[in-house]
Amino acid sequence: MPNRNADTMAKAIVEALSEFPDEAVKIITCDRGTEFANWQTIEEQLNCNMYFSDPYCAWQKGTNENLNGLLRKFYPKGRNLSRVSPATLQKNLALINARHKKVLGFKKPVDLFKLSLSKCCT
Numbered sequence: 001m002p003n004r005n006a007d008t009m010a011k012a013i014v015e016a017l018s019e020f021p022d023e024a025v026k027i028i029t030c031d032r033g034t035e036f037a038n039w040q041t042i043e044e045q046l047n048c049n050m051y052f053s054d055p056y057c058a059w060q061k062g063t064n065e066n067l068n069g070l071l072r073k074f075y076p077k078g079r080n081l082s083r084v085s086p087a088t089l090q091k092n093l094a095l096i097n098a099r100h101k102k103v104l105g106f107k108k109p110v111d112l113f114k115l116s117l118s119k120c121c122t
Helices: 006-017 039-046 058-072 086-097 109-120
Strands: 027-030 049-052
Touching: 006 039, 027 039, 039 049, 058 086, 086 109
Parallel strands: 027 049
Antiparallel strands: none
16 A cells, blocks of 8 residues: 555555455454544445444454564564565465464464355355
């Protein structure tokens, strides 16, 4: 993304999630950053609901914070991700999603996501 302004973020979210069937995108949870100011546009275009965590309540988005920690193994804090090639980013995200996770009963996120898509959208 060229920047993190609200219009750019809304467009990127809608573009990324439009690839999935309508039944697969029901809720989006995010923090209260200004980049999510166009949340109503996202809701309308994806026909979903958006929710926001309370300020300074990291425990309300525990899996998000955990994912940030996993990403830090590849990209230290402060690293400019615009310099990372999309192919490299995809590869690293695939590695993270292929890991077994305790919170998921030691299943892989990618496997549960595929299972969920097959149940809701076939």
